[in-house]
Amino acid sequence: MPTPGLDGYAPPWLKPEHDDLAELARDFFTEQVLPHAERLERQGHPDREHYRRAGELGLLGLSVPEEYGGGGGDFTHEAVLLHEQTMCGEGSLGLAVHSGIVTGYLRHYGTEEQKRRWLPGLCSGELVGAIAMTEPGGGSDLQAIRTKAVPDGDDYLVTGSKTFITNGALADLVILAVKTDTSQGAAGISLLVCELSDDTPGFKRGRLIDKIGLHANDTAELFFDDLRVERRNLLGTEGGGFFQMMEQLPQERLVIGVGAVAAMQRAVELTVAYAKERTAFGKPLIGHQNTRMVLAECATRTRASRIFLDDCIARHSRGELDVPTAAMAKLWLTEGQCEVVDKCLQVFGGYGYTTEYPIARMYADARVQKIYGGTNEIMKELIARVL
Numbered sequence: 001m002p003t004p005g006l007d008g009y010a011p012p013w014l015k016p017e018h019d020d021l022a023e024l025a026r027d028f029f030t031e032q033v034l035p036h037a038e039r040l041e042r043q044g045h046p047d048r049e050h051y052r053r054a055g056e057l058g059l060l061g062l063s064v065p066e067e068y069g070g071g072g073g074d075f076t077h078e079a080v081l082l083h084e085q086t087m088c089g090e091g092s093l094g095l096a097v098h099s100g101i102v103t104g105y106l107r108h109y110g111t112e113e114q115k116r117r118w119l120p121g122l123c124s125g126e127l128v129g130a131i132a133m134t135e136p137g138g139g140s141d142l143q144a145i146r147t148k149a150v151p152d153g154d155d156y157l158v159t160g161s162k163t164f165i166t167n168g169a170l171a172d173l174v175i176l177a178v179k180t181d182t183s184q185g186a187a188g189i190s191l192l193v194c195e196l197s198d199d200t201p202g203f204k205r206g207r208l209i210d211k212i213g214l215h216a217n218d219t220a221e222l223f224f225d226d227l228r229v230e231r232r233n234l235l236g237t238e239g240g241g242f243f244q245m246m247e248q249l250p251q252e253r254l255v256i257g258v259g260a261v262a263a264m265q266r267a268v269e270l271t272v273a274y275a276k277e278r279t280a281f282g283k284p285l286i287g288h289q290n291t292r293m294v295l296a297e298c299a300t301r302t303r304a305s306r307i308f309l310d311d312c313i314a315r316h317s318r319g320e321l322d323v324p325t326a327a328m329a330k331l332w333l334t335e336g337q338c339e340v341v342d343k344c345l346q347v348f349g350g351y352g353y354t355t356e357y358p359i360a361r362m363y364a365d366a367r368v369q370k371i372y373g374g375t376n377e378i379m380k381e382l383i384a385r386v387l
Helices: 014-042 046-055 073-087 096-111 112-124 241-277 291-316 323-353 356-372 376-386
Strands: 127-131 149-150 154-164 173-179 191-197 201-208 219-230
Touching: 014 046, 014 073, 046 112, 073 096, 073 112, 073 241, 073 291, 096 127, 096 173, 096 191, 096 241, 112 173, 127 154, 149 173, 154 191, 173 219, 173 241, 191 219, 191 241, 201 241, 241 291, 241 323, 241 356, 291 323, 323 356, 323 376
Parallel strands: 127 173
Antiparallel strands: 149 154, 154 219, 173 191, 201 219
C-alpha cells in the first residue's frame, strides 16, 4: 500500500489497485531516478528519458481515460504517485504539474480533437507538459496578466513573458494564460495550448532559475515575441480562461497538499530513526523527554493533516471540493509541512544543516510550498470571504 505512517494509518479510500501502483512507483523512483540524483541537481532539470520511462510503465496520466492513452483512474491514483515520489525523496520530475494539472485542463476543456492530439503524448512521456500563468510583474493576481494574444487570420500572435514556470526548460506543451481582450479584466483572459521547441519562431526559453531548494526540478523563464499559435489551439472559449483556472485551482492546491503531508510523514520517520541511533549524554536521543515531546507533536500534526487531506481527496473524487476548503487544505498543510520539517531538523542538530542528511534538503524544498499555487496569504483571503 502507499507507505503508511509509523502509527500504521492508511487512507480509507485505498483499494488493492493502489497497492500495486505504489509499489511500481517506488521501484521506479528508487531504482531508475534516484541513482542519478546528484547529477540531476547539478544540471538543474530532470532527464527527458525519465519521463518516457515513466510513460512506458504507465505512471503518467493516471486519471486520463484509457482511450487517450491514460490509466483510466481518478485523482486518488495521481495522489498515490505523488505521495510515493515525495516519500522516496525524488524531486526532479515535475509530475505534479505534468499529470496532476496539465492533463486535467485538457480533459475538462479540450475538444475531442485536442484530447486525441495531445493527451497520448503526455501519457507516454513523449511530451512534457507545463502551465504558464505567473509573470515577472505578478503572480497571485491572475487578472493582471499582460501577455497578450492578437488574432491574425487563423492564428494568434502571442507577445509577453512568464516566469517561475515548473517544467519550463523541457516543456513541449504549455498551457499559456494570455489576454485576448485587453479592455476586459478577468473576462479578457484565455488559455492557449502552445506546442513548443527550442527552434519555434517567436519563442525563447530563459535561464533556469537558481532556487534555494528543488534544485533538480527545472523552473524557467519563457519569452514570446509574436509567437504564432493556431486559433484551433484555444482551450475552451475565448475569454473563459480565468474561470477555467479558478475551476482547476482546487485540484492544484490539493496536489500541493499531497506533497506537504508526504513530506511531513517522511520527516517524522527519518527523525525517529535518527533519534533512536544517535546518542547524547549516554543514551539515545529518543530517551530524552524533550526529543520525545517534539516527535510526539510532529507525529500528531502529521496524522491530523493526513486525515484532513484524505477528506479533501474523497470530496474531490465526488466532485465536491470547493474553493474555500481547498484553500484551507493548502494553507494548513503547507504551514504544517514547514513547521514539522523545521522541528525535525532541530533534532538532527548540526547534521540537520548539512546536505549530507535529507532533512536539510527537505527544509529548503518546503518553503516554496507556501508560495506557489497561490500564496498562503491569498488562501486566507479566500477562506475569509465565506466566513
